[in-house]
Structures are given as C-alpha cells and as structure tokens.
Amino acid sequence: MDGHNMFMHAGTLMEAKTPNQVIGVIAHESGHITGGHLARLRSQVSKAKSAALMLQLLGLAAMAGGAIAGAPEMGQVGMGAAFGGQDAAMRSVLAYRQTEESSADQAAMTFLNATKQSGRGMLETFDVLADKLRGLRGINPYLMTHPLPQVRITQLQALVTASPYYANTDPPELQFRHDLVRAKLAGFLDKPEIAFNRYPETDTSLASVYARAIATYRQSGVKAAMPLLDQLIAAQPNWPYFYETKGQFLFESGNGAAAIxxxxxxxxxxxxxxxIRIMLGQALLGTNDPKYLDEAIRNLRTALASERTSAMGYRQIASLCAQAEQAQASGARRIHGASIACIGGSLFL
Known part of the structure; x- marks a missing residue:
C-alpha cells in the first residue's frame, strides 16, 4: 500500500476460501489509506531519526568529554546514550505502527458495516496470520509492527460480532468468481502435479476443471488442454475468461489465426x-495479414485508453505502426480506420 494503490500477493487470493476474507484485507488497507497513515508514518520516522541523532550526538559528546577529563564512567554513559537513542527511536516508531494497525481495524469495520458486509472474513484472515506467530517464544511485544495476535484478535472479535451484518455471506456469483480466480492462479503458479492434487478429477466443479485445464496445458500442451477448455465453454458459454484462456493457449502455441x-x-x-483486447491485438498482428491491421488498431487503442501502463500494448502498437507503414509503402492497402501517424519512428494516437 503506497498511499493510493494496493498490492496484493497472489498467495492471499489462493489461500482465501471466501471473497469476504479478501474483502476484509482490502477494508483494513483502506483504513490505512483514509487515515493517511503512510504520510504520517514518514513524519514519525523523520522525527524519530532526528531524536535519535540528537541523542547520538549528545552521547558522542559525553564520550569525548569523558576521554578528555579522564573519566571513563562518562564515556560509558555517553556510549549508552549514543546507541540507546537508536533503540528508543525504533521502539517509538513501532509503538506508533501498532496504534495505526488498531485504527485501521476499526476503520475496516466502519467500511464493512457501511456496505452491509460481514467482518467475519477479516477476522478469519487475521486469525490465520496469527497462527503463524502463536507458539513462538521470546517475542518482544515492543519490537513488533502489529499488536500481539491474541490481543488483536480479541479486540477485533468484539467489533466483528457486534455488527448487525455478521451473519451475511458472499453472493453466489462472487463466490463463483473467487473460486475461478483461485483455480486459475493455482493452474498457472503451482507445479502441475500440485495443481492436479489440489483439484483432482473426482472434483467436477468448474473451478477444478479450470485448474486442471491450465495445468494440463503447461504439462502436456494445447491439444491435451483443449477438451477441458471446450467443456468449460459448453458449461458457461457467456463466461469471457474461458474464451480468453483458450485464445491465449492457441496464440502461445503458435496458432495466432485460431486464437482470433x-x-x-x-x-x-x-x-x-x-x-483481453491487447491479447487479441497480438493475435491479429501475429498473422502478418494486412487485412487485420485496422481491427488490431481499434482494439489496441481502446485498450490503451484505460490500460496506459501496459508495455505490451505499446509494443504491439509500435509493431502495428511498422506493418502499416510497410503496407502503405508497398501500395497493398491504405490504413485509415484509426488515424495512426508514424513520424520518425514515433507514434501519435
């Protein structure tokens, strides 16, 4: 979380069994954003550094004074002040962080209540994280960025269970999407054999078939995966991402025309x-057929209007520009549909 954006680890999505567990994390991080915690933390760190620096300078001065006066006890006091200042500054920042975490938890419940969603998922997620710390010995609570797990869970549980929306569950459509996200990530990120174990053939759900289709493609190639993808499309003919995955596999396997x-x-x-539009543009350009240039231009321009940071999209536009210039130079056709201007290698949209 950098103040305006959230970055979520794929493992969060893969391990979360319900959308509400992910929503709880998003609500908590939203609490940090609305509270301006990042900017305030930078200010707190800056103040702590200044205080530590002053203590360090005073300590060094005491050490020097003790050496000049021949008083070794002054040097020891000065050394303690010099190095103790850094430790005190760190503890101050960590204590501040713990306060912010508790504040973000409370803000999260405010957001969830306002949207009539349960905080149970947030509690479940934090309980999983707390399990990783439970049983560890010798943890200094003053050297942690978050409150102690049991303290935090106890405080949060009171807020969550008091909500009138505690019993609310995720809509079936949202759970369906979440299950497919988890399956897709498992298919692409896990080793195929792990994905097959997690989603065995005895599990006939669409999510399971989706994960196995992707793992099969990675292990055995596009031909082996196609029957599973066609099965998914037949079961959900209006679900765009099954078509996207099929097109992706065909394109990556060197069959751009079939991917279109x-x-x-x-x-x-x-x-x-x-x-998806960028991938379609790639497939259209991959055919090297001038008749697809206008269609590719339209899709890439539409995609880049919203996905302005896509390096692949700009790369494809540059390649398209080169093809358009070649086509015009050869007189094979006139490019007109998307108002592309290639001047000295630069592209103006």
Missing amino acids: PPLRKAVELAPNEAL
Whole structure:
C-alpha cells in the first residue's frame, strides 16, 4: 500500500476460501489509506531519526568529554546514550505502527458495516496470520509492527460480532468468481502435479476443471488442454475468461489465426477488459495479414485508453505502426480506420 494503490500477493487470493476474507484485507488497507497513515508514518520516522541523532550526538559528546577529563564512567554513559537513542527511536516508531494497525481495524469495520458486509472474513484472515506467530517464544511485544495476535484478535472479535451484518455471506456469483480466480492462479503458479492434487478429477466443479485445464496445458500442451477448455465453454458459454484462456493457449502455441475467434468472443463478452483486447491485438498482428491491421488498431487503442501502463500494448502498437507503414509503402492497402501517424519512428494516437 503506497498511499493510493494496493498490492496484493497472489498467495492471499489462493489461500482465501471466501471473497469476504479478501474483502476484509482490502477494508483494513483502506483504513490505512483514509487515515493517511503512510504520510504520517514518514513524519514519525523523520522525527524519530532526528531524536535519535540528537541523542547520538549528545552521547558522542559525553564520550569525548569523558576521554578528555579522564573519566571513563562518562564515556560509558555517553556510549549508552549514543546507541540507546537508536533503540528508543525504533521502539517509538513501532509503538506508533501498532496504534495505526488498531485504527485501521476499526476503520475496516466502519467500511464493512457501511456496505452491509460481514467482518467475519477479516477476522478469519487475521486469525490465520496469527497462527503463524502463536507458539513462538521470546517475542518482544515492543519490537513488533502489529499488536500481539491474541490481543488483536480479541479486540477485533468484539467489533466483528457486534455488527448487525455478521451473519451475511458472499453472493453466489462472487463466490463463483473467487473460486475461478483461485483455480486459475493455482493452474498457472503451482507445479502441475500440485495443481492436479489440489483439484483432482473426482472434483467436477468448474473451478477444478479450470485448474486442471491450465495445468494440463503447461504439462502436456494445447491439444491435451483443449477438451477441458471446450467443456468449460459448453458449461458457461457467456463466461469471457474461458474464451480468453483458450485464445491465449492457441496464440502461445503458435496458432495466432485460431486464437482470433475465441479472443473476439471474449472481447464481445467483456468489452472493458483491456488486457483481453491487447491479447487479441497480438493475435491479429501475429498473422502478418494486412487485412487485420485496422481491427488490431481499434482494439489496441481502446485498450490503451484505460490500460496506459501496459508495455505490451505499446509494443504491439509500435509493431502495428511498422506493418502499416510497410503496407502503405508497398501500395497493398491504405490504413485509415484509426488515424495512426508514424513520424520518425514515433507514434501519435
């Protein structure tokens, strides 16, 4: 969390069994953002550094004075002040951080109540994290960035259970999406054999078939994965991401022309998904057929209007520009549909 953006580890999504568990984390981090904690933390660190520096200078002065006066006890006091100042400053910052964490927990419950969502997922997530610390001996509570797990859980549980929305559960559609996200991540990030163990053939859910389709592709190639993807599409013909995955596998396997129809269908079903449009643009350009240039231009320009940080999108636009210039130079066709201007290698949209 950098003040305006959140960055979520894939493991958070893979381990969370319900969307509400992820929503709880987002609510907590939103508490940090709305509280301006990052900016205030920087100020606190700056003050602590200044205080530590002053104590260090005083300590060094005492050490020097003791050496000049021939009083070794003054030197020892000075050394303690010099090095103790840094420890005191660190403890001050950590105590401040713990206060902010408790504040973010309370803000999270305010947000969840305002949106009529349960805080149970947040409690479950933090309980999982707390389990990783329970049983460890010798933890100094003053040297932690967060409150002690049991203290935090006890405080949060009182807030969560007092909510009138405690018993609320995630809508089935949201749970469905979450299950597919977990399956997709497992298929791509886990080793295939681990994905197969996590999603065995005895599990006939769409999420399980999705994970196995991706793991099969990674292990055995596109031909082996196609029957599973076609099974998914037949079961959910209006779900764009199954078409996207099919198009991706075909494109990555060197069959760009075959990837175009499923990617077009994915764009049709999810017109605002910029990354799918970029992939379609890649597939269209990968055919090296001038007849697809205008379509590729439209999709890439639409995608980059919202996904402005996509290096792949700009790379494809640059490649498209080169193809357009070649096509015009050869007189094969006139590029007109998307108002592209290539001047000295620069692209103006």
